[in-house]
Amino acid sequence: MITTWLSGLVRRRRGRLFAAALGVSLAVALIAALGSFLTASKSTMTDRAVRSVAVAWQVEVQPGASPAKVLSTVRSSPGVHTALPVGFAHSTGFQARTGGSTQSTGSGVVLGLPPGYRSAFPGEIRQLTGSPSGALIAQQTAANLHVAPGDTVTVSRPGGHPAHVNVAGVVDLPQADSLFQKVGAPPQSQPTAPPDNVILLPAQQFAKITAPIRAADPAAVTTQIHVARDARLPADPAAAYTAVTGAAHNTEARTAGGALVGNNLGAALDSARQDALYAQILFLFLGVPGAILAALLTAALASAGADRRRREQALLRTRGLGFRQVVGIAATEAAVVGAAGGLLGIGIAALAGRLAFGTASFGTTTSAAVGWFILAVLLGLAIAAAAVLVPAVRDLRQGTVAEARRVVGRAGTPRWMKFYPDLILLAVSFFVFRASSGNQYSLVLAPEGVPTISVSYWAFLGPALLWLGSALLLWRLVTLALTHGRRPLARAVRPLTGALAGTTAASLSRQRRPLARAVVLLALALSFAVSTASFNATYRQQAEVDARLTNGADVTVTQSPGSRIGPSAANPLASIPGVRHVEPLQHRFAYVGADLQDLYGVRPSTITSATSLQDAYFSGGTAKSLMSKLAARPDSVLVSEETVKDFQLAPGDTLKLRLQDSRTKAFHTVPFHYAGIVKEFPTAPRDSFFVANAAYIAKTTGSNAVGTFLVDTGGAHQKAVATRLHHRLGTTAKVTDITQTRSAVGSSLTSVDLAGLTRIELAFAVLLAAGAGGIVLALGLAERRRTFAIATVLGATRRQLKGLVFSEAAALTAAGLAGGTLIGWSLTQMLVKVLTGVFDPPPATVAVPWPYLGLTLLAALSAIAAAALNGIRRSTRPAVEELREL
Numbered sequence: 001m002i003t004t005w006l007s008g009l010v011r012r013r014r015g016r017l018f019a020a021a022l023g024v025s026l027a028v029a030l031i032a033a034l035g036s037f038l039t040a041s042k043s044t045m046t047d048r049a050v051r052s053v054a055v056a057w058q059v060e061v062q063p064g065a066s067p068a069k070v071l072s073t074v075r076s077s078p079g080v081h082t083a084l085p086v087g088f089a090h091s092t093g094f095q096a097r098t099g100g101s102t103q104s105t106g107s108g109v110v111l112g113l114p115p116g117y118r119s120a121f122p123g124e125i126r127q128l129t130g131s132p133s134g135a136l137i138a139q140q141t142a143a144n145l146h147v148a149p150g151d152t153v154t155v156s157r158p159g160g161h162p163a164h165v166n167v168a169g170v171v172d173l174p175q176a177d178s179l180f181q182k183v184g185a186p187p188q189s190q191p192t193a194p195p196d197n198v199i200l201l202p203a204q205q206f207a208k209i210t211a212p213i214r215a216a217d218p219a220a221v222t223t224q225i226h227v228a229r230d231a232r233l234p235a236d237p238a239a240a241y242t243a244v245t246g247a248a249h250n251t252e253a254r255t256a257g258g259a260l261v262g263n264n265l266g267a268a269l270d271s272a273r274q275d276a277l278y279a280q281i282l283f284l285f286l287g288v289p290g291a292i293l294a295a296l297l298t299a300a301l302a303s304a305g306a307d308r309r310r311r312e313q314a315l316l317r318t319r320g321l322g323f324r325q326v327v328g329i330a331a332t333e334a335a336v337v338g339a340a341g342g343l344l345g346i347g348i349a350a351l352a353g354r355l356a357f358g359t360a361s362f363g364t365t366t367s368a369a370v371g372w373f374i375l376a377v378l379l380g381l382a383i384a385a386a387a388v389l390v391p392a393v394r395d396l397r398q399g400t401v402a403e404a405r406r407v408v409g410r411a412g413t414p415r416w417m418k419f420y421p422d423l424i425l426l427a428v429s430f431f432v433f434r435a436s437s438g439n440q441y442s443l444v445l446a447p448e449g450v451p452t453i454s455v456s457y458w459a460f461l462g463p464a465l466l467w468l469g470s471a472l473l474l475w476r477l478v479t480l481a482l483t484h485g486r487r488p489l490a491r492a493v494r495p496l497t498g499a500l501a502g503t504t505a506a507s508l509s510r511q512r513r514p515l516a517r518a519v520v521l522l523a524l525a526l527s528f529a530v531s532t533a534s535f536n537a538t539y540r541q542q543a544e545v546d547a548r549l550t551n552g553a554d555v556t557v558t559q560s561p562g563s564r565i566g567p568s569a570a571n572p573l574a575s576i577p578g579v580r581h582v583e584p585l586q587h588r589f590a591y592v593g594a595d596l597q598d599l600y601g602v603r604p605s606t607i608t609s610a611t612s613l614q615d616a617y618f619s620g621g622t623a624k625s626l627m628s629k630l631a632a633r634p635d636s637v638l639v640s641e642e643t644v645k646d647f648q649l650a651p652g653d654t655l656k657l658r659l660q661d662s663r664t665k666a667f668h669t670v671p672f673h674y675a676g677i678v679k680e681f682p683t684a685p686r687d688s689f690f691v692a693n694a695a696y697i698a699k700t701t702g703s704n705a706v707g708t709f710l711v712d713t714g715g716a717h718q719k720a721v722a723t724r725l726h727h728r729l730g731t732t733a734k735v736t737d738i739t740q741t742r743s744a745v746g747s748s749l750t751s752v753d754l755a756g757l758t759r760i761e762l763a764f765a766v767l768l769a770a771g772a773g774g775i776v777l778a779l780g781l782a783e784r785r786r787t788f789a790i791a792t793v794l795g796a797t798r799r800q801l802k803g804l805v806f807s808e809a810a811a812l813t814a815a816g817l818a819g820g821t822l823i824g825w826s827l828t829q830m831l832v833k834v835l836t837g838v839f840d841p842p843p844a845t846v847a848v849p850w851p852y853l854g855l856t857l858l859a860a861l862s863a864i865a866a867a868a869l870n871g872i873r874r875s876t877r878p879a880v881e882e883l884r885e886l
Contacts, residue, residue: 016301017333017336017337017340018340019301019775019778020298020301020337020341020384020387020388021336021337021340021341021344022301022341022344022771022775023294023295023297023298023299023300023301023341023383023387023771023775024294024298024337024338024340024341024342024344024345024380024383024384025340025341025342025344025345025348025380026294026297026345026348026764026767026768026771027291027294027295027298027341027345027376027379027380027383028341028342028344028345028346028348028349028376028377028379028380029344029345029346029348029349029352029376029764030287030290030291030294030349030760030764031287031291031372031375031376031379032345032346032349032369032372032373032375032376033349033352033353033362033760033764034287034290034760034761035287035372035375035376036349036353036361036362036364036368036369036372036373037357037362037363037364037760038280039235039362039364039368039369039372040357040361040362040363040364040368041276042235042236042237042276043235043236043363043364043365044363045237045272045275045276046233046234046235046236046237046240046269046272048272049237049240049265049268049269049271049272050233050265050268050269052268053123053175053178053264053265053268054121054122054123054124054174054175054178054264055121055124055175055178055179055226055227055228055264056227056228056229056244056263056264056265057074057225057226057227057229057248057251057261057262057263057264057265058178058179058181058183058224058225058226058227058261058262058264059074059083059224059225059226059227059251059255059259059260059261059262060183060184060222060223060224060225060259060260060262061222061223061224061225061258061259062257062258062259062260063218063219064258065255065257065258065259066258067085067223067225069255069258070223070225070255070258070259071083071085071225073251073254073255073258073259074225074227074251074255074259077247077250077251077254078231078247078250079229079230079231079247080227080228080229080230081228081229081230082120082227082228083225083226083227083228084114084116084117084120084121084225084226085114085203085223085224085225085226086111086112086113086114086117086223086224086225086226087110087111087112087203087206087207087210087221087222087223088109088110088111088112088221088222088223088224089109089110089111089112089206089209089210089213089214089220089221089222090107090108090109090110090158090213090220090221091107091108091109091110091155091156091157091158091197091199091213092107092156092157092158093105093106093107093108093156093197094108094141094144094145094153094154094155094156094197094199095145095153095154095156095162096145096146096147096151096152096153096154097152098145098146098147098151099146101146103144103145103146105141105144105145105196105197106196106197107195107197108141108155108195108196108197108198108199109180109195109197109198109199110155110198110199110200110201110206110209110210111198111199111200111201111206112201112202112203112205112206112207112210113200113201113202113203113206114203115202115203117226118132120226120228121226121228123174123175124173124174124175124179125171125172125173125200126171126172126173126174127169127171128169128170128171128172128731129148129149129169129170129730129731130148130149130167130168130169130170131149131168131169132169133168133169133202134166134168134169134202135153135165135166135167135168135199135200135201135202135205136167136168136169136170136171136199136200136201137153137167137169137170137171137198137199137200138170138171138172138173138176138197138198138199138200139170139171139172139731139734140196140197140198140560140734141196141197141198141199142167142170142731143560143563143731143732143733144196144197144560147167148167148170148731149167149168149169149170150166150167151166151167152164152165152166152167153165153167153199155199155209157209157210157212157213158213158216158217158220159212159213159215159216159217160211160212160213160215160216161212163209165199165201165205165209170731171200173194173198176194176198177193177194178262178264178267179194180194180195181262183224183260183261183262184260184262224262225259229244229247229265231243231247235365235368236273236276237269237272237273237275237276238273238276238277240269240272240273241266241269241270241272241273244263244265244266244269245263245266248261248263248266249261281835284460285460285463285535285831285835287761289467289528290528290532290761290764290765290768291379293521293524293525293528293768293772294383294764294768295383295386295387296521296524297521297525297768297771297772297775297776298337298341298383298384298387299383299386299387300517300518300521300772300776301387301775301776323396326392326396327389327392327393327396330388330389330392330393331385331389333388333389334381334384334385334387334388334389335381335384337384337387337388338380338381338382338383338384338385339381341380341383341384342376342377342380342381343377345376345377345380346373346376346377349373349376352759352760352763353369355759356759356760414475414479414513416472417476417479421469421472422469422470422471422472422473422475422476423469423473424469425465425466425468425469425472426465426466426469426470426473428461428465428469429461429462429463429464429465429466429469430462432458432461432462432465433462433463433466433830433833433834436458436462436834462830462834463827463830463831463834466823466826466827466830467524467527467823467827470527470819470822470823470826470827471520471523471524471823474519474520474523474815474819474823475516475517475519475520478512478515478516478519478520478815478819479512479513479516481815482508482509482512482515482516483509483512486502486505486506486509487505489504489505489508489509489811490502490504490505492807493505493803493807493810495803496802496803496804496806496807496810497800497803497804497807498799498800498803499800500796500800500803500804503804504803504804504807507804507808508807508808508811511808515808515811515812517776518772518776518777518812518816519811519812519815519816519819520819521772521776521816522769522772522773522776522812522813522816522817522819522820522860523815523816523817523818523819523820523823524772524820524823525765525768525769525771525772525773525820525860526769526816526817526819526820526821526823526824526856526857526860527819527820527821527823527824527827528765528768528769528824529762529765529766529768529769529820529824529852529853529856530820530821530824530825530827530828530853531824531827531828531831532761532762532765533762533765533849533852533853533856534824534828534832534846534847534848534849535828535831535832535835536761536762536849537847537848537849538832538843538846538847540847541843541847542842542843545612545614545843547738547741548611548612548682548738549680549681549682550683550741551682551683551736551737551738551740551741552585552611552682552683552708552710553583553610553611553682553710553711553712553738554711554712554713554714554715554718554721554737554738555579555711555713555718555721555722555725555735555736555737555738556683556708556709556710556711556735556736556737557573557708557709557711557725557729557733557734557735558707558708558733558734558735558736559705559706559707559708559709559732559733560732560733563705564662564703564705565705565706566584566704566705566706567584567694567704567706569584569706569709570582570583570584570706570709572728573709573711573725573728576721576724576725576728577721577724578713578716578717578720578721578724579711579712579713579721580712580713580714581609581610581711581712582610582709582710582711582712583603583606583607583609583610583611583709583710583711583712584603584694584706584708584709584710585600585601585602585607585682585683585694585706585707585708585709585710586599586600586601586602586694586697586698586704586705586706586707587599587600587601587683587707587708588600588601588659588660588697588701588707589660590657590658590659590670590690591657591658591667592643592647592655592657592658592690593647595643595688597640597643597688597689597690598684598685598688598689598690599657599659599689599690599691599692599697600681600683600684600689600690600691600692601692601693601694601696601697601698602627602630602691602692602693602694603693603694603695604627604628604630604631604693605627605631607627608623608627609712610710610711610712611682611710611712613627613681613682614844615844616679616680616842616843616844617678617679617680617681618638618676618677618678618679619641619676619677619679620651620675620676620677621676626638626675626676626678629675629676630675630691630692630693631693633673633675634693634695634696635671635672635673635692635693635696636672636673636674636675636692636693637655637657637672637673637674637675637690637691637692638675638676638677638678638690638691638692639655639674639676639677639678639690640677640678640679640687640688640689640690641677641679642687642688643688644674644677649674650674651674651675651676652673652674652675653673653674654671654672654673654674655671655672655673655674656669656670656671656672657669657670657672657690658670659697659700659701660701661701661702662701662702662703662705663702670700670701672690672692678690678691682710683708683710711725718737718738718739719737719739721737722735722736722737762852762856765856766855766856766859769856769859769860769863770859770860770862770863771863772816772860773812773813773816773860773861773863773864773867774860774862774863774864774866774867775863775867777808777809777812777864777867777868777871778866778867778870778871781805781808781867781868781870781871801872802872805868805871805872806868806872808868809864809865809867809868812864813860813861813864816860817857828846829846832846
């Protein structure tokens with residue numbers, strides 16, 4: 001019996017089966033694709049974290065411990081590939097005589113490097129000029145002393161006579177922050193910046209030069225064991241972090257207090273595990289709604305033939321089939337739909353992976369991808385069972401054969417509407433949103449010193465309830481409009497249906513439940529497309545803003561501290577090919593009370609010619625208005641929010657800052673007037689700082705020296721321009737371009753392949769919108785062929801039948817587009833606000849990808865139009881032939 005029934009379904013209802021399987025396939029493909037992508041992203045985050053550190057561990061030998069014993073213990077630790085001792089010594093200063101003048105620096109650091117260090121840790125030192133062997137001097141130190149390879153530097157030694165070092169080469173230290181960290185100290189106790197003056201010596205020369213220092217002050221010379229690890233780490237950054245942290249603690253325990261481990265690899269993995277959690281959050285926020293929508297679409301496609309299925313089941317029961325046999329037939333249909341949809345979904349996911357990432361596994365291991373594919377297929381089978389089997393069992397238990405065989409029924413009001421769950425859900429969503437978007441709220445919790453991090457998942461409740469509540473509210477509004485709006489509907493469709501306007505309005509009213517369901521599905525599909533696209537576009541926008549904010553401009557030239565280069569030095573830089581504009585930016589320091597803060601001097605009228613200033617960077621006015629204040633009143637100053645609170649400032653208040661006079665080198669008081677709040681500024685730190693008029697600072701300090709030049713290249717050829725500037729300036733200044741900064745400051749999620757994630761989500765959003773609009777309408781029209789046939793028998797013309805079909809399509813389109821736009825906009829605003837931690841800095845406005853939204857709209861409208869045209873074609877078949885088949 002089951003085989004006969006199944007073969008009949010394939011012959012006579014293959015369109016309905018294929019439509020339901022297609023809905024299942026979308027859910028299977030989306031879960032398989034996003035799950036595989038998530039696993040691949042986590043693995044890539046771990047690999048990136050490992051590659052980002054030049055030295056995995058810096059093991060500092062403690063006073064009284066033997067460096068040789070600590071080195072032996074570290075080398076015998078599991079997972080250690082290379083371990084080399086590095087000496088650190090403090091000098092009271094360096095001095096050099098070049099070009100007839102003598103330059104001196106403040107305190108500095110001398111490093112002693114063993115043979116093979118640069119090959120073992122190639123990312124720690126970057127050669128700029130000269131020989132890679134011998135005494136090497138850091139670029140900043142070379143600029144301070146005005147020295148080059150071949151010059152001699154005098155190293156002052158506490159407790160001994162100065163030593164003379166011949167410079168062999170000039171180098172850059174890309175990871176100076178970690179190299180000169182205070183091992184074992186908490187983050188708040190770490191140095192604010194690495195030392196400006198550094199000399200690197202071969203180990204033997206270091207031992208000879210530092211012998212008097214060690215004799216005078218043993219604490220002034222320390223030894224670190226720099227470690228490279230080759231232990232295999234778990235793919236998940238959180239698990240890798242736990243493994244590396246445990247290994248570091250084990251090494252400390254084996255040295256019996258003789259060493260502390262500076263876990264650079266652990267710090268990188270700590271950041272990566274937070275990014276992995278954000279990737280998981282995005283998977284939940286953007287992937288799960290798509291899977292739910294695909295499941296709802298499957299249920300809608302399956303329910304499009306619910307009346308027919310009930311009549312067929314009633315016929316089987318009248319012919320003697322029992323409850324179990326009918327359920328078995330329904331289970332067989334669900335299994336066919338689920339299996340076919342699952343296989344098709346796996347094929348779609350594999351194709352998407354190959355197109356987006358070049359591999360069907362989305363870059364993850366084959367076993368991980370297979371695991372996600374199997375899980376997605378099981379989910380597809382569950383969706384098919386819920387859409388086909390569950391309604392069949394419910395009808396068998398609750399309905400009678402006589403009720404099931406009725407062709408014309410009466411659509412009542414759903415019982416849930418009487419209890420207003422839509423309004424309740426929206427109200428709860430609002431309160432959850434208010435709580436989860438507060439100033440002190442953090443979505444990802446990573447307490448300092450705690451090895452585990454967690455996500456406050458209850459924040460998902462706000463968007464989820466908004467999505468569900470909006471859907472139910474739209475359902476209510478459409479149902480009410482179709483129930484009580486027959487006259488307006490008749491007037492609206494009269495141009496299409498003529499004399500059948502009243503009949504069309506009555507038909508729409510009678511079909512309000514399936515039509516409302518179709519409208520809600522279309523609206524949810526469109527809102528999914530709108531929210532997903534807008535969120536991803538905003539994420540890309542803010543990643544670029546963060547890179548520009550950190551670097552300052554397309555290319556940035558940073559002068560050495562203490563240099564006296566004025567703004568006129570911008571002219572030679574502007575003559576370099578590819579440079580469109582060069583903007584000087586002063587960088588000084590100022591005391592407010594006892595607090596030393598950064599002070600940036602700008603030219604208010606031209607600062608925006610080289611960099612972008614967003615209104616979100618400021619408070620108390622827009623970027624344009626506050627720059628105008630600095631120009632109109634030169635003694636105006638923009639202050640950080642923290643300083644405003646600490647000193648209880650009000651607009652217009654006098655703020656007395658102490659600045660260093662360039663002539664006397666003494667700090668003196670300079671009056672400023674508080675004009676507004678600055679939260680972020682190009683090249684500025686993330687804590688407290690000031691922004692003021694450069695001309696006023698130059699006047700009050702007697703110096704117009706510039707700290708930074710912001711170079712605008714028009715957004716193109718940044719690397720090439722940076723290379724030309726580097727050749728022009730040599731070691732006298734540091735040149736960075738936005739492409740370097742973009743890679744450094746972007747989160748792992750952005751750097752991995754957010755574009756690939758976007759392509760996956762948005763492609764499925766287009767498919768879901770087309771399916772919700774077109775396939776649901778097509779099946780609904782196919783189920784009402786009897787209505788069209790009877791209308792034809794009663795004298796309806798072909799034009800009137802076309803109008804009837806187009807009226808339903810127009811009602812679906814208008815209500816679905818309006819609801820989808822409103823829900824999508826609301827959901828996007830909530831997503832961006834709740835996920836503020838993903839954005840750095842928070843966006844001033846949400847980015848709207850109009851081309852993609854236009855493509856989605858076109859796909860949905862095309863699917864609806866195709867379904868309507870197919871319905872019109874089917875409605876013109878001879879009525880007798882149609883009624884005979886039905």
